[in-house]
Amino acid sequence: LTFQFDELTKYIDSHQEEYVQTLREWVAVESDSSNVLKRPDLDRMMNITAEKLKAMGGNVEMVDIGLQELPSGATIPLPKVVTAQFGSDATKHTVCVYGHVDVQPAKIEDGWATEPYNLTDINGNLYGRGASDNKAPVLAWIHTVQAYQALDIELPVNVKFVIEGMEETGSNGLDAMILSHNDTFFADVDYIMISDCGWLSRRPALTYGTRGNCYFFAEVEGPTQDLHSGVYGGTVIEPMTDLIGILDTLISPGGKILIPGILEAVAPLSDEEWTMYQDIEFDVENYKKKIGVDHLMYSNKVDLLAHRWRYPTVTIHGIEGAFSAPGTKTVIPAKVIGKFSIRQVPNMDPAVVEKQVTDYLHSMFGRRKSPNKLKVTMVIGAKPWLADTQHPLYEAGQEAVRKVFKVDPDMIREGGTIPIAKTFQDVTRKSIIMLPIGGFDDGLHSQNEKMSRYNYIEGTKLFVAYLHEVGQIKRN
Ligand SMILES: NCC(=O)N[C@@H](Cc1c[nH]cn1)C(=O)O
Ligand SMILES: [Zn+2]
Numbered sequence: 001l002t003f004q005f006d007e008l009t010k011y012i013d014s015h016q017e018e019y020v021q022t023l024r025e026w027v028a029v030e031s032d033s034s035n036v037l038k039r040p041d042l043d044r045m046m047n048i049t050a051e052k053l054k055a056m057g058g059n060v061e062m063v064d065i066g067l068q069e070l071p072s073g074a075t076i077p078l079p080k081v082v083t084a085q086f087g088s089d090a091t092k093h094t095v096c097v098y099g100h101v102d103v104q105p106a107k108i109e110d111g112w113a114t115e116p117y118n119l120t121d122i123n124g125n126l127y128g129r130g131a132s133d134n135k136a137p138v139l140a141w142i143h144t145v146q147a148y149q150a151l152d153i154e155l156p157v158n159v160k161f162v163i164e165g166m167e168e169t170g171s172n173g174l175d176a177m178i179l180s181h182n183d184t185f186f187a188d189v190d191y192i193m194i195s196d197c198g199w200l201s202r203r204p205a206l207t208y209g210t211r212g213n214c215y216f217f218a219e220v221e222g223p224t225q226d227l228h229s230g231v232y233g234g235t236v237i238e239p240m241t242d243l244i245g246i247l248d249t250l251i252s253p254g255g256k257i258l259i260p261g262i263l264e265a266v267a268p269l270s271d272e273e274w275t276m277y278q279d280i281e282f283d284v285e286n287y288k289k290k291i292g293v294d295h296l297m298y299s300n301k302v303d304l305l306a307h308r309w310r311y312p313t314v315t316i317h318g319i320e321g322a323f324s325a326p327g328t329k330t331v332i333p334a335k336v337i338g339k340f341s342i343r344q345v346p347n348m349d350p351a352v353v354e355k356q357v358t359d360y361l362h363s364m365f366g367r368r369k370s371p372n373k374l375k376v377t378m379v380i381g382a383k384p385w386l387a388d389t390q391h392p393l394y395e396a397g398q399e400a401v402r403k404v405f406k407v408d409p410d411m412i413r414e415g416g417t418i419p420i421a422k423t424f425q426d427v428t429r430k431s432i433i434m435l436p437i438g439g440f441d442d443g444l445h446s447q448n449e450k451m452s453r454y455n456y457i458e459g460t461k462l463f464v465a466y467l468h469e470v471g472q473i474k475r476n
């Protein structure tokens with residue numbers, strides 16, 4: 001079978017506007033999985049995804065994954081997971097592409113230069129929430145199959161899809177779905193492909209590790225209702241003061257995690273890793289410029305990469321119930337919920353971390369002798385994932401990158417989390433590769449998230465080439 005790469009890339013180039021228009025339609029759906037009020041939009045996004053795959057002749061199912069329990073105790077249906085299958089030739093490998101079409105929240109008031117849900121092209125950059133994370137990569141995979149179909153070129157592998165709508169909130173319900181479909185949908189899958197991350201620089205990359213994440217709520221409850229801070233201040237032991245006090249014991253100003261046991265679990269950095277990081281092209285000054293800071297926790301490349309990829313960190317995200325609007329409300333909030341997360345790395349175990357954090361916060365709170373009530377809950381416990389870079393999947397990735405971009409890819413890890421990656425690895429026991437097409441400066445989860453046309457279109461070509469390369473891997 002000769003590989004008709006030129007025909008395929010020409011087809012992709014000539015359909016660029018159509019691909020951008022589809023991305024525009026997808027970005028217009030406010031599929032924010034963290035806000036239950038947006039659930040109808042998220043459900044609509046899952047339907048749009050399923051319809052797109054059906055229109056291409058895929059064998060599509062919308063899998064019911066049960067209910068989501070809300071903090072109030074009420075339940076709502078989780079968005080359905082879309083599965084699809086193209087081809088079932090037993091002589092070929094079967095790959096399964098995983099992606100998500102839910103997004104992080106975004107409001108123009110957060111400081112966006114353009115409407116977050118109106119895809120806006122500025123100098124070849126397509127700005128919009130979810131453009132890079134993860135709608136364009138999912139579409140690039142779909143367009144890959146479509147390009148083969150349109151040119152009547154046989155797919156070199158059978159292609160399956162698993163597209164979910166809860167990734168940004170920890171992939172609720174997906175673990176159980178994978179377990180229950182392991183002997184059916186996943187039985188003939190050979191390899192799993194994920195494109196939900198970005199390059200480190202302008203050089204294309206292959207990703208072989210992600211951090212996990214343990215996300216906590218620390219709720220401090222005091223009076224039965226909010227109080228006037230002048231009338232009651234000085235007499236009441238304030239929940240917010242307690243909360244800030246205990247949150248401040250999590251991490252030192254220099255970035256050292258202060259919770260006993262956490263750092264002890266971390267796999268030490270090997271000499272081999274140190275050398276690998278040393279050889280990676282990473283411009284520290286550029287990195288600082290991109291995020292708009294003069295100083296970082298560390299000044300040298302290896303420390304920075306190691307702390308981005310393979311050491312844990314604590315981030316305090318916000319406080320629910322706190323006064324945060326513009327203006328000067330003089331209130332004592334009655335109940336506040338501190339939200340923080342701890343990125344996980346080998347050999348940390350979320351179940352152990354949950355106990356370490358809960359015990360530690362209760363002991364710090366105990367020292368305050370406060371009459372208020374503290375409740376600590378871990379709401380997400382996602383494990384880290386690490387791949388074998390010597391696997392033929394990675395060789396195939398290198399070959400495909402060379403074919404499309406004429407360079408060797410960086411071999412990188414990702415500081416973010418794909419909560420389901422480790423479950424795929426443990427339950428299906430199939431090899432996984434992460435094949436990013438996002439740019440290093442896409443602003444994921446941030447204001448002005450974007451996907452460049454270049455990455456979107458060349459990324460589609462990369463996937464086309466990659467399927468060919470995977471088709472070449474010898475079958476056992
Ligand atoms: N694109 C991957 C991504 O952004 N994943 C989220 C998943 C997550 C982890 N904890 C809560 N959500 C991330 O923040 O890494
Ligand atoms: Zn994502």
Ligand SMILES: [Zn+2]
Binds near residue numbers: 104133168444445
């Ligand atoms: Zn994300």
